[in-house]
Amino acid sequence: MKLSREEVLHIAKLARIELREEEIEKFREQLSEILNFVEKLNELDTEGIDPKFSVVPPENVLREDIPGLSLPREKTFMNAPETDGEFFIVPKVVKK
Amino acid sequence: MEFEAVIGLEVHAQLLTKTKIFCSCKNEFGAPPNTNVCPVCLGMPGSLPVLNKRAVEYAVKAALALNCKINRYSVFARKHYFYPDLPKAYQITQYELPFAEHGWVEIEKSDGTKKRIRIRRIHMEEDAGKTIHGEGFDENSYVDLNRAGTPLIEIVSEPDISTPEEARLYMQKLRDILVWIGVNDGNLEEGSLRCDANVSIRPKGSKEFGTRTEIKNVNSFRFIQKALEYEIQRQIEVVKSGGEVVQETRLFDSAKGITKTMRTKEEAEDYRYFPEPDLPPLIIDDEWLESIRESLPELPDQVKERFVEEFKITPYDASILVRERALADFFEKAAKAYSGEAKRVANIIISDYLGILNEEKFSVEESPVKPEQMAQLLELVDKDVISIRVAKEEVLPEMVKTGKSPKEIVEAKGLVQISDESALKEIIKKVLANNEKAVKQYKEGNEKQKQKAVKFLIGQVMKETRGKANPKLLNQLIPQVLDEEG
Numbered sequence: 001m002k003l004s005r006e007e008v009l010h011i012a013k014l015a016r017i018e019l020r021e022e023e024i025e026k027f028r029e030q031l032s033e034i035l036n037f038v039e040k041l042n043e044l045d046t047e048g049i050d051p052k053f054s055v056v057p058p059e060n061v062l063r064e065d066i067p068g069l070s071l072p073r074e075k076t077f078m079n080a081p082e083t084d085g086e087f088f089i090v091p092k093v094v095k096k
Numbered sequence: 097m098e099f100e101a102v103i104g105l106e107v108h109a110q111l112l113t114k115t116k117i118f119c120s121c122k123n124e125f126g127a128p129p130n131t132n133v134c135p136v137c138l139g140m141p142g143s144l145p146v147l148n149k150r151a152v153e154y155a156v157k158a159a160l161a162l163n164c165k166i167n168r169y170s171v172f173a174r175k176h177y178f179y180p181d182l183p184k185a186y187q188i189t190q191y192e193l194p195f196a197e198h199g200w201v202e203i204e205k206s207d208g209t210k211k212r213i214r215i216r217r218i219h220m221e222e223d224a225g226k227t228i229h230g231e232g233f234d235e236n237s238y239v240d241l242n243r244a245g246t247p248l249i250e251i252v253s254e255p256d257i258s259t260p261e262e263a264r265l266y267m268q269k270l271r272d273i274l275v276w277i278g279v280n281d282g283n284l285e286e287g288s289l290r291c292d293a294n295v296s297i298r299p300k301g302s303k304e305f306g307t308r309t310e311i312k313n314v315n316s317f318r319f320i321q322k323a324l325e326y327e328i329q330r331q332i333e334v335v336k337s338g339g340e341v342v343q344e345t346r347l348f349d350s351a352k353g354i355t356k357t358m359r360t361k362e363e364a365e366d367y368r369y370f371p372e373p374d375l376p377p378l379i380i381d382d383e384w385l386e387s388i389r390e391s392l393p394e395l396p397d398q399v400k401e402r403f404v405e406e407f408k409i410t411p412y413d414a415s416i417l418v419r420e421r422a423l424a425d426f427f428e429k430a431a432k433a434y435s436g437e438a439k440r441v442a443n444i445i446i447s448d449y450l451g452i453l454n455e456e457k458f459s460v461e462e463s464p465v466k467p468e469q470m471a472q473l474l475e476l477v478d479k480d481v482i483s484i485r486v487a488k489e490e491v492l493p494e495m496v497k498t499g500k501s502p503k504e505i506v507e508a509k510g511l512v513q514i515s516d517e518s519a520l521k522e523i524i525k526k527v528l529a530n531n532e533k534a535v536k537q538y539k540e541g542n543e544k545q546k547q548k549a550v551k552f553l554i555g556q557v558m559k560e561t562r563g564k565a566n567p568k569l570l571n572q573l574i575p576q577v578l579d580e581e582g
Contacts, residue, residue, distance in 0.1 A: 010366070014368070053171040053371040054371065054373070056376045060379050061375075061376055062146070062149040063146045063148055063149065065113050065115050065148050065149060065151070066115065067120055068120030068121070069134075070121045070122070070131060070132050071133055071135070073130060076130055076138065077130075086238075087240055088180070089237075090227075090238075093179065093227065093237050
C-alpha cells in the first residue's frame with residue numbers, strides 16, 4: 001500500500017509544514033513504509049475482542065477540587081516568543 | 097413547496113468547580129490575564145493531567161438531571177487542531193466512549209404544548225483559552241490562558257428540534273436545570289453556556305435529511321433563535337432558486353443578524369482523535385453513582401407539579417416560581433409560614449415582590465426579606481391592620497430596602513389602617529365635597545352607574561389617606577354617607 005501524493009500533502013497541511021517538491025516523494029516513501037510495517041497488525045484475528053483504550057490498571061486517579069498554586073507571570077512567560085507581560089502575543093490569527 | 101427545519105444543538109456548559117479539570121489552578125472568571133495557569137494547562141512538556149473529582153460529580157449530576165444513562169466506563173481522547181489558545185495543540189475530550197448517553201428534556205412551547213428533545217450524549221472536556229484580536233493596524237492577537245482547562249460538559253441533542261423557538265426553549269431549559277442543580281452559573285454573557293447549532297431543511301413531511309450547516313458559537317437565547325431563523329430562510333431560498341445547500345461551518349454576525357461562511361467542507365478540520373494515554377479510563381461504580389444521585393435536588397418540573405398540587409396555585413404561577421431555586425424555596429417557606437391561602441403568597445411575590453427586587457437590583461438570595469416576614473405582611477392585611485395596597489406599595493419596598501419586619505415598618509411609618517368609622521366618615525365627606533360629579537352620578541344614575549361612582553370615590557378616599565382607609569368599611573360607608581346626605 002502506498003500513500004498518494006494528495007494524502008502526503010494533506011498530512012503536511014495538518015502538521016502546518018510546507019514540503020518542497022522532492023520532499024513530497026521522499027515522505028511518500030517513508031510514510032508508506034511505516035504504514036506497511038504497522039499493517040502487519042491487521043493480520044491478527046481480533047474478532048470478538050474489545051478494543052483496549054488503555055494499558056494502565058483499571059483504577060480511577062482523581063484529585064480533590066482544592067486550589068493550588070499557579071505560576072508567577074515571569075515563569076509563565078519565560079519561554080514565550082513574545083509577551084507584553086500580561087498576554088502571550090501571537091501573529092493575528094483571524095481572517096480579514 | 098413547504099419546508100421544515102431539522103435542528104440539533106451542541107451546548108457547552110462550564111462546570112462551577114473551584115479548580116480546573118486537570119490541574120489545581122483556580123477556575124474563575126475575570127482574573128488578571130495568565131495568572132491562573134500552571135505547567136499542566138500551559139501544555140508544558142512533561143506535565144501530566146489529573147482529573148478533578150468534583151468535575152466528574154458535577155458532570156454526572158447534570159447527566160442524571162437530563163435523564164441520561166451513565167456509562168460506567170468512559171475514555172478521554174485527544175482532539176487535535178492548531179490554534180493559539182490551545183497550548184497542547186490538542187483538546188482533551190471524550191469521543192467514542194462518552195460518560196453519558198440517551199437522555200431527554202421536555203420543553204413547553206408558547207402554545208402550551210410539550211415536546212421531548214432527546215439528548216444523544218454528554219461528554220466531559222477542557223475549555224480552551226481566550227484570544228483577543230488586535231484592532232485596526234495592530235497585527236497581533238493576545239492570548240490569555242486562564243480559561244484553558246476549565247471543565248466543560250458538551251451536551252449533544254438528537255435532531256429533534258424543528259423550529260428556532262424550540263431551539264431557544266431547549267437551551268433555556270438546559271440552563272434552568274444546570275443552574276438549579278448548582279453545576280453552572282447560567283451566565284451567558286461570560287460564556288458559561290455556549291451553543292453550536294446544526295441545521296438543515298427538507299420538504300415538509302419528508303423522512304430524509306438535507307445537507308446541514310453548522311452555526312458556531314451563539315451565545316444568547318435571542319441570538320440562537322435569530323441565527324436559526326436567518327439560516328433556515330437562507331437555505332430555503334438557496335433550494336427554491338435551484339441551488340444546493342453546501343455543507344459548511346457558518347458564523348452568526350449578531351450586529352447584522354446574518355450568518356456567513358467560516359469554513360467549507362474542503363477546509364473542514366481533521367481532528368485525528370485517539371485515546372488519551374495520559375489519563376486512565378474513568379470508572380463510575382455503583383456506590384459513587386448512587387451518592388451523586390442522592391445529592392441531586394428535586395428538579396424544577398417536579399417542584400412545579402408539587403406546587404400546583406400542594407399549594408393549589410396555577411401551573412403558570414408555579415412555572416414562574418420555579419425559574420430559580422432560591423425563589424422556589426422562598427415561596428415554599430413563605431407559603432408554609434402563612435396562615436391563609438398559598439395563592440396569595442404566590443400573587444404578592446409574582447406581581448409585586450419580583451418587581452421591587454428588580455428595581456432595587458437585588459437577587460432573591462441577596463434580598464434581606466425573609467419568607468416568614470412575607471407571611472407576616474399578608475397576615476397584617478388579613479387582620480385589617482393594613483390594607484393590601486399599603487402592604488404592596490409602602491411596606492414591602494421598605495422591607496426590601498431595610499430588612500425590617502413588616503410590623504416595625506407599619507408602626508414606624510404610621511401606616512395602620514383607618515378602621516374608625518367616624519374618622520372615615522369625616523374623610524368621606526371631605527372627598528364628596530370635592531367630587532360633585534361623582535356624587536351627582538351616584539344620585540341620578542342607574543345601578544351600574546352608582547357602582548361605578550362608589551368605586552371611583554373609594555379610589556379617591558384611598559388617595560386621600562395614602563391607602564390607609566379600610567376598603568371593606570369604605571364599601572359600606574360611602575353609600576351610607578351619600579344616602580344620608582340625601
